[in-house]
Amino acid sequence: MVALLQAKADFLAARIAGLGFEATGWTVPARDAALARLTAMGLPGKRDEYWRYTDPASLTAPAPIPAKVFAADDESPAFDGIDSVRLVFVDGVFDAAASDDPAIAGIEIERLATAARADIHWAREVYGVLETRGQSPVARPLAALNTAFATDGVLIRVTGIAALPVALIYHHTSETSDAILHHCVKIEPGAEITLLESGPAAARFNAVLEVEVCAGGRFHHIRLQGRAHERRAATHVFARLGDASAFKSFTLTRNGRLTRNEAVIELAGDDAAAHIAGAAVGDGAFVHDDTVFVTHAGQRCESRQVFKKVLKNGAVGVFQGKILVKQGAQKTDGYQISQSLLLDEDSQFLAKPELEIYADDVKCSHGSTSGAIDDTALFYLRSRGVPAAEAKALLVLAFLAEAIGEIEDPAVAEDIRARLEAWLTRHEGR
Amino acid sequence: MLEIKNLHVKLEAEDKAILKGVDLSIGAGTVHAIMGPNGSGKSTLSYVLAGREGYAVTDGTATLDGADLLALEPEERAAAGLFLAFQYPVEIPGVGNMTFLRTAVNAHRKARGEAEMSAGEFLKVVRAKAASLQIDADMMKRPVNVGFSGGEKKRNEILQMAMLEPRMCILDETDSGLDVDAMKLVAEGVNALRGAGRSFLVITHYQRLLDHIRPDVVHIMADGRIVKSGGPDLALEVESNGYADILREGA
Numbered sequence: 001m002v003a004l005l006q007a008k009a010d011f012l013a014a015r016i017a018g019l020g021f022e023a024t025g026w027t028v029p030a031r032d033a034a035l036a037r038l039t040a041m042g043l044p045g046k047r048d049e050y051w052r053y054t055d056p057a058s059l060t061a062p063a064p065i066p067a068k069v070f071a072a073d074d075e076s077p078a079f080d081g082i083d084s085v086r087l088v089f090v091d092g093v094f095d096a097a098a099s100d101d102p103a104i105a106g107i108e109i110e111r112l113a114t115a116a117r118a119d120i121h122w123a124r125e126v127y128g129v130l131e132t133r134g135q136s137p138v139a140r141p142l143a144a145l146n147t148a149f150a151t152d153g154v155l156i157r158v159t160g161i162a163a164l165p166v167a168l169i170y171h172h173t174s175e176t177s178d179a180i181l182h183h184c185v186k187i188e189p190g191a192e193i194t195l196l197e198s199g200p201a202a203a204r205f206n207a208v209l210e211v212e213v214c215a216g217g218r219f220h221h222i223r224l225q226g227r228a229h230e231r232r233a234a235t236h237v238f239a240r241l242g243d244a245s246a247f248k249s250f251t252l253t254r255n256g257r258l259t260r261n262e263a264v265i266e267l268a269g270d271d272a273a274a275h276i277a278g279a280a281v282g283d284g285a286f287v288h289d290d291t292v293f294v295t296h297a298g299q300r301c302e303s304r305q306v307f308k309k310v311l312k313n314g315a316v317g318v319f320q321g322k323i324l325v326k327q328g329a330q331k332t333d334g335y336q337i338s339q340s341l342l343l344d345e346d347s348q349f350l351a352k353p354e355l356e357i358y359a360d361d362v363k364c365s366h367g368s369t370s371g372a373i374d375d376t377a378l379f380y381l382r383s384r385g386v387p388a389a390e391a392k393a394l395l396v397l398a399f400l401a402e403a404i405g406e407i408e409d410p411a412v413a414e415d416i417r418a419r420l421e422a423w424l425t426r427h428e429g430r
Numbered sequence: 431m432l433e434i435k436n437l438h439v440k441l442e443a444e445d446k447a448i449l450k451g452v453d454l455s456i457g458a459g460t461v462h463a464i465m466g467p468n469g470s471g472k473s474t475l476s477y478v479l480a481g482r483e484g485y486a487v488t489d490g491t492a493t494l495d496g497a498d499l500l501a502l503e504p505e506e507r508a509a510a511g512l513f514l515a516f517q518y519p520v521e522i523p524g525v526g527n528m529t530f531l532r533t534a535v536n537a538h539r540k541a542r543g544e545a546e547m548s549a550g551e552f553l554k555v556v557r558a559k560a561a562s563l564q565i566d567a568d569m570m571k572r573p574v575n576v577g578f579s580g581g582e583k584k585r586n587e588i589l590q591m592a593m594l595e596p597r598m599c600i601l602d603e604t605d606s607g608l609d610v611d612a613m614k615l616v617a618e619g620v621n622a623l624r625g626a627g628r629s630f631l632v633i634t635h636y637q638r639l640l641d642h643i644r645p646d647v648v649h650i651m652a653d654g655r656i657v658k659s660g661g662p663d664l665a666l667e668v669e670s671n672g673y674a675d676i677l678r679e680g681a
Contacts, residue, residue, distance in 0.1 A: 374522075375483065376520050377520050377521075377522045379480075379481075379482050379483065379504060379520075380516070380519075380520035380522070381522075381530075381533075381534075382481070382503065382504035382505045382508070383480050383481070383482075383504050383505075383507075383508055383513075383514055383516075384508055384530075384534035384537075384590060384594065385505050385508035385509050385534050385537040385538045385541065385594065386505060386533055386534055386537045387505050387537060388503065388505065390533070390537065391505075394525055394529075394530075394533065395522070395524075395525070397524070397525075398522060398523060398524025398525045398573075399524060400524075401523075401524035402524070
């Protein structure tokens with residue numbers, strides 16, 4: 001037993017060797033506490049129930065597995081047509097020259113690296129706070145590691161309706177980069193913002209996004225995780241929603257060796273709505289894991305989880321999704337669907353949907369399916385003259401439609417659809 | 431136009447013979463009807479001609495204007511001018527009816543080496559044709575056949591036929607599941623397409639559809655063969671006497 005604990009401690013020590021943080025500023029207590037949490041929890045291993053389907057070894061190893069830089073110029077950059085405040089990180093390092101001046105009306109934007117030097121900051125109420133709340137009932141050690149050792153990130157406070165979306169653009173240029181970024185967003189009552197994220201970030205990326213949405217606030221989040229084939233990423237989104245607030249998040253994942261996207265959403269106020277969706281397409285060496293935990297604490301809240309994966313050539317999809325309805329969370333409306341389309345017999349989808357309900361007047365539904373392309377529908381399309389490849393692409397996009405439908409902005413939805421179609425064309429017949 | 435000679439077909443999965451030597455010749459601009467009891471192979475014939483998987487042709491040929499149909503992929507058969515109106519039109523959730531139709535029309539144009547139809551032009555054409563089949567804008571917006579009534583599905587098939595302008599149309603029990611009014615509407619849609627050298631093969635159980643779509647030739651199919659052919663009167667004979675007499679005659 002002692003030897004086992006020692007082994008766990010050594011394992012953690014090896015991972016965090018070389019990581020550190022400055023001993024001054026308002027983040028220090030949060031970082032100290034996070035390190036204490038991490039030490040108590042230890043790093044995740046494949047024997048942990050929460051990591052049963054996805055081996056975390058490459059995420060917890062001392063160094064990242066090198067990932068070749070993917071440089072294709074066959075697509076326009078993500079969100080190209082959207083006017084936004086662009087903040088660029090190259091292998092996790094802020095690139096001021098490539099970024100916009102973040103001074104715009106209604107939003108405060110600061111970098112974590114510089115803001116952390118202050119003694120006091122509004123973000124103290126968010127940084128590591130939502131992450132800590134998200135550690136129970138399930139431990140998320142990689143998020144605690146992030147809070148302890150994040151090197152940078154952005155702190156965004158919105159007091160009105162943001163005139164422009166904020167776009168976080170991640171570039172991966174070094175085969176061995178190992179980035180840890182931590183972002184905090186606070187949406188004051190009635191305020192509204194759209195956050196865009198795009199790009200592969202690093203060979204290995206550990207990202208945490210904490211979002212506090214106060215009463216009547218609205219948060220929109222669209223994330224494109226880049227097309228780098230070999231990168232690995234563990235991301236966490238922690239959100240807490242106040243009365244009548246709204247949270248909407250959509251993630252598109254194409255390629256990537258390993259992706260673990262965790263979302264921990266707490267509907268704390270009444271009448272709030274949280275929608276979280278994802279479309280993932282993988283060909284070959286691809287493991288994509290959506291792990292979602294939605295807690296209904298307030299009354300009359302609505303939550304939707306819509307996750308779709310298209311898998312081929314041995315790609316693996318994982319979904320672990322839970323809706324927890326606390327006592328008193330009456331009139332909850334919870335919905336969860338996770339589906340995979342397996343384009344061949346080598347691919348697999350592992351799903352663990354869960355409902356845990358302690359209130360008696362709630363509506364919750366969940367479903368999970370795994371299937372192949374419908375031959376009858378394929379024949380129907382072909383009998384109308386549509387060539388087989390085009391017909392298949394149409395059916396795959398139809399399968400993904402419900403997830404894409406969660407995107408509010410029709411122009412963004414159309415752009416995502418086009419990117420999925422382009423991916424299908426590139427990976428057709430392989 | 432369509433020449434079928436000694437066609438033998440079995441089910442791939444069960445090694446069970448379904449068509450046992452079908453001979454059929456349909457000239458340009460003519461309407462042929464096939465009637466026959468359940469299990470006689472009528473629908474199999476339509477599927478085999480359209481190229482559905484699961485059937486193996488063990489003998490015989492089928493050509494459309496001289497082209498070997500059986501060697502073509504389903505989409506190539508469509509491009510060659512063949513159209514099958516399905517007995518059970520397929521529901522495709524997530525694909526809008528309009529998108530589906532435009533994709534199909536443009537696939538045909540591409541196969542002919544023509545430019546795609548502009549969205550505006552397409553909309554104009556589709557609206558006019560949809561209106562005559564009483565297909566409203568809402569039906570065009572909904573996913574293909576999802577939530578459509580039986581009649582709506584069949585009208586949607588005829589709309590596709592009208593848009594794709596095939597040379598050889600096969601209607602597989604297009605009257606099944608239709609009330610009298612819906613059947614009239616569908617028949618009017620079909621009749622509007624008659625002429626211009628276009629041929630039809632109408633598969634049906636009942637004579638009543640043939641009151642509305644007048645055939646030139648009527649065939650009776652039984653046990654995988656065409657056992658009798660004749661004029662429109664043959665359909666009336668079936669309606670009043672059933673198949674039993676004809677089958678006895680054929681045997």
